[in-house]
Amino acid sequence: MQQQQKSKQAAPGGEDSLRRDAISSPDPIAVQELFKSHDYEAEWEYLVIEDPDEAAIKIANDVKTEILPELRMRFGIADFTVTFVEDLGSGCLGKYIDGTYTQPVMVLDFAAIKAICEVDDVDIEVGIETTITHELAHAIHELLGLTARSEIQAEEFAREWWKNRRFAKWTHRKPTVFRS
Numbered sequence: 001m002q003q004q005q006k007s008k009q010a011a012p013g014g015e016d017s018l019r020r021d022a023i024s025s026p027d028p029i030a031v032q033e034l035f036k037s038h039d040y041e042a043e044w045e046y047l048v049i050e051d052p053d054e055a056a057i058k059i060a061n062d063v064k065t066e067i068l069p070e071l072r073m074r075f076g077i078a079d080f081t082v083t084f085v086e087d088l089g090s091g092c093l094g095k096y097i098d099g100t101y102t103q104p105v106m107v108l109d110f111a112a113i114k115a116i117c118e119v120d121d122v123d124i125e126v127g128i129e130t131t132i133t134h135e136l137a138h139a140i141h142e143l144l145g146l147t148a149r150s151e152i153q154a155e156e157f158a159r160e161w162w163k164n165r166r167f168a169k170w171t172h173r174k175p176t177v178f179r180s
């Protein structure tokens with residue numbers, strides 16, 4: 001998740017995504033659990049914080065506990081990993097690791113999230129939750145085979161979960177990449 005200004009930019013493929021919103025929600029019963037198809041570890045590429053903020057971990061775990069049942073039912077995602085890392089740079093709050101959608105891996109820059117929460121006068125709980133859900137949206141993009149990874153959709157996904165505990169409409173599309 002980038003800083004706020006970024007989400008106001010027009011995203012490529014926006015119109016296409018709108019058309020997809022018209023497709024109705026998939027039948028949850030048809031969704032089978034995804035087979036974890038990667039062994040990615042954030043340590044490979046990022047400086048993992050060895051002693052992360054305990055409150056931040058608790059918030060991340062609470063977000064996971066709450067959203068995982070819905071992710072599992074809708075997309076077969078049984079788990080995801082949140083790792084707090086050092087400085088992602090250039091205002092970046094979090095990053096979804098491409099290719100990990102079967103069990104999404106994301107890295108979060110807690111210091112950057114904390115800083116922007118202070119500037120925007122937002123609770124850290126909200127900052128962490130919306131960063132996680134924003135990055136999950138990118139995993140869903142990949143899972144749904146959406147090549148245009150819209151930042152607008154990711155922000156919409158984060159906002160819709162935060163406000164209404166619902167998945168944004170653009171996710172109402174049948175996953176195409178389940179294990180055969």
Ligand SMILES: [Zn+2]
Pocket residue numbers: 001002134138151154
């Ligand atoms: Zn993003």
